[in-house]
Amino acid sequence: MSKIEPLPQAECQRLFQEHLYQLDPTQPVPVQSIASSLETAGVCCLRGLVTAAEVTGVRERFRDQFSRDDDRPGVGESQGDVQRNFQKLRVGISPPKPMNSRLVRTIYNPLWDEDLFGMHALFRRMIRVRNALLGAAEDFALTQPEQGLWTAARLQHYPRGGGFMSAHRDELIIDATADRGLDHFQLLLMLSQKGVDYQRGGGFTIRDERFVDTEQFCELGDMVVYDSRSVHGVDTIDPQEMLDLETTSGRLVAFVTLYRDLTG
Numbered sequence: 001m002s003k004i005e006p007l008p009q010a011e012c013q014r015l016f017q018e019h020l021y022q023l024d025p026t027q028p029v030p031v032q033s034i035a036s037s038l039e040t041a042g043v044c045c046l047r048g049l050v051t052a053a054e055v056t057g058v059r060e061r062f063r064d065q066f067s068r069d070d071d072r073p074g075v076g077e078s079q080g081d082v083q084r085n086f087q088k089l090r091v092g093i094s095p096p097k098p099m100n101s102r103l104v105r106t107i108y109n110p111l112w113d114e115d116l117f118g119m120h121a122l123f124r125r126m127i128r129v130r131n132a133l134l135g136a137a138e139d140f141a142l143t144q145p146e147q148g149l150w151t152a153a154r155l156q157h158y159p160r161g162g163g164f165m166s167a168h169r170d171e172l173i174i175d176a177t178a179d180r181g182l183d184h185f186q187l188l189l190m191l192s193q194k195g196v197d198y199q200r201g202g203g204f205t206i207r208d209e210r211f212v213d214t215e216q217f218c219e220l221g222d223m224v225v226y227d228s229r230s231v232h233g234v235d236t237i238d239p240q241e242m243l244d245l246e247t248t249s250g251r252l253v254a255f256v257t258l259y260r261d262l263t264g
């Protein structure tokens with residue numbers, strides 16, 4: 001296997017700027033442009049839909065309310081468990097397929113349970129973008145499961161001093177809506193900023209045998225869309241520090257992935 005070299009900083013920046021969309025929340029989502037960015041670059045950034053002040057507010061509430069005592073084991077929960085507010089810490093490998101390893105804390109926070117950190121308004125904005133990309137109705141699976149799918153609204157916290165996710169491709173999750181729009185993307189909201197909340201590591205993709213740091217130019221409140229068929233992961237967050245599982249330091253992102261509803 002050939003060695004994966006990092007894409008030089010200047011090329012990363014050029015790629016980022018080329019696929020950065022400054023958006024107005026009152027305007028339609030530019031689905032075609034995003035689709036072509038995913039085709040050519042594998043990733044793009046949507047700016048202007050969530051403000052840095054909104055993110056800062058969420059982070060403060062998360063920091064104040066967080067307790068490590070709320071951590072549950074990384075596996076073994078039912079889907080009913082995570083369709084409520086639920087916090088788990090996952091460390092280890094998940095064989096056999098995909099052979100993926102990680103150290104990440106996930107806080108499920110669905111829209112029908114208590115709005116713990118003021119995230120619900122931001123999740124709704126993410127869902128609107130997701131549904132536009134899917135070619136689904138604007139409010140698809142917004143407040144309840146629909147067509148056998150539910151919105152797994154959640155935070156992912158990669159702790160300082162070791163949070164990571166190994167390189168992988170996403171399993172195909174979305175198929176009920178695939179014939180109407182894109183079916184191969186992931187959408188995440190940046191609730192932390194490289195260079196501020198962590199110095200090293202963060203989201204990456206492998207593109208043309210190059211390691212692409214996808215986060216170094218992102219700002220708080222940016223939404224990142226990437227091609228879920230691409231190889232991607234999270235490089236270790238601040239490995240030069242001691243692992244900190246007691247606080248909310250490190251990398252924080254949000255997802256609104258559609259999951260198949262198995263509770264019915």
Ligand SMILES: [Fe+2]
Pocket residue numbers: 168169170232
């Ligand atoms: Fe993934």
